[in-house]
Amino acid sequence: MAFIAPDNLPELLMRDISEKIIRNALKPGERILEAKIAEEMGVSRSPVREALRILEKNRLVELVPRKGARVTAITAQHIEWFYDIYEALYGLVARKAAEYADDDDLRQMAVALDRIEQAAEKGDVHEYYNGIFEFAGVGMRAARNPLLEQTLKELWPSNRRIQYASLQFRKDDLKQNVRFFQAMAKYAAEGNGPMAEKEIRKYAQNEKAFALRIANGKKMGKSD
Amino acid sequence: MAFIAPDNLPELLMRDISEKIIRNALKPGERILEAKIAEEMGVSRSPVREALRILEKNRLVELVPRKGARVTAITAQHIEWFYDIYEALYGLVARKAAEYADDDDLRQMAVALDRIEQAAEKGDVHEYYNGIFEFAGVGMRAARNPLLEQTLKELWPSNRRIQYASLQFRKDDLKQNVRFFQAMAKYAAEGNGPMAEKEIRKYAQNEKAFALRIANGKKMGKSD
DNA sequence: GAATTGCATATTGTCGACAATCGACAATCA
DNA sequence: TGATTGTCGATTGTCGACAATATGCAATTC
Secondary structure, eight states: OOSSOOSOHHHHHHHHHHHHHHTTSSOTTOEEOHHHHHHHHTSOHHHHHHHHHHHHHTTSEEEETTTEEEEOOOOHHHHHHHHHHHHHHHHHHHHHHHHHOOHHHHHHHHHHHHHHHHHHHHTOHHHHHHHHHHHHHHHHHHTTOHHHHHHHHTTHHHHHHHHHHTHHHHGGGHHHHHHHHHHHHHHHHHTOHHHHHHHHHHHHHHHHHHHHHHHHHSOOOOOO | OOSSOOSOHHHHHHHHHHHHHHTTSSOTTOEEOHHHHHHHHTSOHHHHHHHHHHHHHTTSEEEETTTEEEEOOOOHHHHHHHHHHHHHHHHHHHHHHHHHOOHHHHHHHHHHHHHHHHHHHHTOHHHHHHHHHHHHHHHHHHTTOHHHHHHHHTTHHHHHHHHHHTHHHHGGGHHHHHHHHHHHHHHHHHTOHHHHHHHHHHHHHHHHHHHHHHHTTOOTTSOO
């Protein structure tokens, strides 16, 4: 099979399939056949199965015993569900991060913020997304709650999937969104938890509304 | 091995191991050997591996590639982390359930509440716990957010584990806690989201404090 | 013609075997 | 002595084969 040293086969496979789902190359409701993936990647079904378990944890596929794996649906409703949770959990992150962030955290936050600002300036949407995930990662670590971090990271793929769908519509308002991250960094530095949380909640609602406009404007994937 | 038709082997194995971890028969940090479980249960390692993946999703074990599975730690910090998330997510549940609950939901809630009240009356702690999980389940469904439901259910095993540890100290204050569930049912019926959320947050902080007292070895006021 | 049954095929579930890797301890060397 | 390397048993990773189950389609029945 491949030439790369397969450091961790299931993880590798997972990432590959993950990317396909996020990019909508594998459509919602579509069935994923173990044997097919295994052959494509030149491995046996065992690591593919493990990859599917991970994807299930990340909510990109649904596993039904004896029926196999299907790409999870993603509708306007899913987007609403997602952002309501997003708001609650990142609200907690914001509050705790403002409470616990040390100088090192703030420095990393500044780096991520810079990245976001520059990407927004250039209109580079991909880089912008990378930046906000970096920012989120720093914030999560600063919140000093690994369980929260894990829970949130399991939702990242869903987040990326939703964002990917609205990618081409995003360009216009990048600069506007940058202000949120600037505000977040500021509140973290000041240790102003309540305002940080409030700001996040507003942001989440904005993002939800944005994603919903897209989802309702153009039909996303279909099933069956 | 057994005579039962193994409808879903990984699930069965998962439940068995799950219970052992929750009851502390498998201790935090303890290694779980695939071959050992497989032999004990009279199955091959394949279904055991899948069970371990599920347990990882439920945060009862940690899976490190090429090192195997270990029972996750559970310390005072873990308890704090857990209840902070608990508060955020059940806060959302409470708010949404108060908004969306229909007559059927309220009826089921009343049934669960009754179960809780009777268990508290009898001092039956196990039944009390069953009751509150039933209550939580109804509330989650009433909140009309399957993603939230899934996320929360993946945290149930952690919840049970924490509660199990404080089992024998629980008896005294069951009746006091009952008032909380009565209040929740009331707010749900009234559609009073904000108060429901506020009540949940208070409850979560109480539970956190209680669990922490136990974890720190202090026997809640009364010496012993 | 619609629903039901029975089969052939496709797909998932489980197994046992072997390969790759890890951890601990012994042997070696500076 | 103390650090490094080598070796061996224990354990996880991957595989291919077979068993169990589901699915789609054609034949059958009413």
